[in-house]
Amino acid sequence: MKRITIISFCVLLLVLFAGCGNQGGRTLTSATGSIYECLVVIPNAPLTAEQLEQVRQAQLQTNDGSSYVEDITTLYDAVRAILGADMPCMPQKEAYFKLMQVTPALFDNMLKPTRNILWVDIDSERYTQVKPKAQREVWSTPQAVYRVQAPSADEFLTFWLEHGVEVRNWFVNQEMTRQLRFYRAATDKDIRARLNRSFACDMLVPNDYMLLMDTVLEATTTFGLTANTHVLWACNNKGSLRRDLVVYSYPYTDSETFTLSYLNAKRDEVLAPLISAGVEGSHMGTEYKVFPPELRVLTIDSTYTAEVRGLWKMKGGEAMGGPYVSHTWLDPVNARVVTAEVFVFAPGQKKRNPLRQAEAILYSREQYFEKK
Numbered sequence: 001m002k003r004i005t006i007i008s009f010c011v012l013l014l015v016l017f018a019g020c021g022n023q024g025g026r027t028l029t030s031a032t033g034s035i036y037e038c039l040v041v042i043p044n045a046p047l048t049a050e051q052l053e054q055v056r057q058a059q060l061q062t063n064d065g066s067s068y069v070e071d072i073t074t075l076y077d078a079v080r081a082i083l084g085a086d087m088p089c090m091p092q093k094e095a096y097f098k099l100m101q102v103t104p105a106l107f108d109n110m111l112k113p114t115r116n117i118l119w120v121d122i123d124s125e126r127y128t129q130v131k132p133k134a135q136r137e138v139w140s141t142p143q144a145v146y147r148v149q150a151p152s153a154d155e156f157l158t159f160w161l162e163h164g165v166e167v168r169n170w171f172v173n174q175e176m177t178r179q180l181r182f183y184r185a186a187t188d189k190d191i192r193a194r195l196n197r198s199f200a201c202d203m204l205v206p207n208d209y210m211l212l213m214d215t216v217l218e219a220t221t222t223f224g225l226t227a228n229t230h231v232l233w234a235c236n237n238k239g240s241l242r243r244d245l246v247v248y249s250y251p252y253t254d255s256e257t258f259t260l261s262y263l264n265a266k267r268d269e270v271l272a273p274l275i276s277a278g279v280e281g282s283h284m285g286t287e288y289k290v291f292p293p294e295l296r297v298l299t300i301d302s303t304y305t306a307e308v309r310g311l312w313k314m315k316g317g318e319a320m321g322g323p324y325v326s327h328t329w330l331d332p333v334n335a336r337v338v339t340a341e342v343f344v345f346a347p348g349q350k351k352r353n354p355l356r357q358a359e360a361i362l363y364s365r366e367q368y369f370e371k372k
Helices: 002-018 049-058 075-083 153-184 189-199 260-271 352-363
Strands: 021-023 026-030 037-041 098-102 116-122 131-136 144-150 210-217 229-238 241-251 283-286 294-300 303-315 321-331 336-345
Touching: 037 075, 049 153, 075 098, 075 116, 075 153, 116 153, 131 153, 144 153, 153 352, 189 210, 189 229, 189 241, 241 260, 241 352, 260 283, 260 294, 260 303, 260 321, 260 336, 294 321, 321 352, 336 352
Parallel strands: 037 098, 037 116, 116 144
Antiparallel strands: 021 026, 131 144, 210 229, 229 241, 241 336, 283 303, 294 303, 303 321, 321 336
């Protein structure tokens, strides 16, 4: 009986340590919290008149998810206005991060394993200037901790108004990196081989995506589609939640290709004849009135990339829609433009997390510019 007890105890220890990481010889517990959640450790300090004027000039606003905008009255409000701001081009209000706030005095060992932590450490006796410090796997794994040491609330606020968006992007990148680490363990080799063969690139497409199409589309007069448009379409369909990946290429003929208006028009041209719904005559379109698409420039694998974020909708009788993100780049060797887009359909559900999970595929891109 004693032998069985000892064996059971050893097995329990193995199970406990299996969920832990090792950092510099230390054993780390598994992080607590969900994706795109962040704990903000910050004093409950009301803003002075001078600080309120700083916030006013920075034009910060905090949304609480309802139809009105809250006033910014505390230091935490200023943090929330950036870290918890609404994501652009979403069909409903969804913040970049779901936030929880605690004062430094209550930041104990129970909270330290939290997945994402913004730690605002204000102490005039220990610090003479603002010092930001980004760390990973401090108390748990996976974990991202961004600590800002400042001698005063004034100096922290000045730092935050100037660099808050950069800090938010850093946390987003940490979540993207974690997602890609998860994808890397199980990808669809066939789809990746097709991407390499047809588009001279590779992306970490998860193995639960199903290939729907890999072909060259014929030119049509209905939607004005030009010839020689190669399309690969894959889908992850799990009940009421669906994620799609569409990659297409076309000849590079116009120096204005990387403008928002051109990319919008090309999206409508390619996807309209490709994607339809149950109602005859319905087709994929882009929402331009409520939340017009937004463009920003990125560098992915050392390649200039135009990112467009917007809302898609079915036109012609079908009430369907959701958010999408596309990346477009130039393949100079083959004189063509390549666009990879992910879009999400999740009626009645929050869409931030599934969109971010699908979007991570786009950020995994690696180029192999070879003659095809």
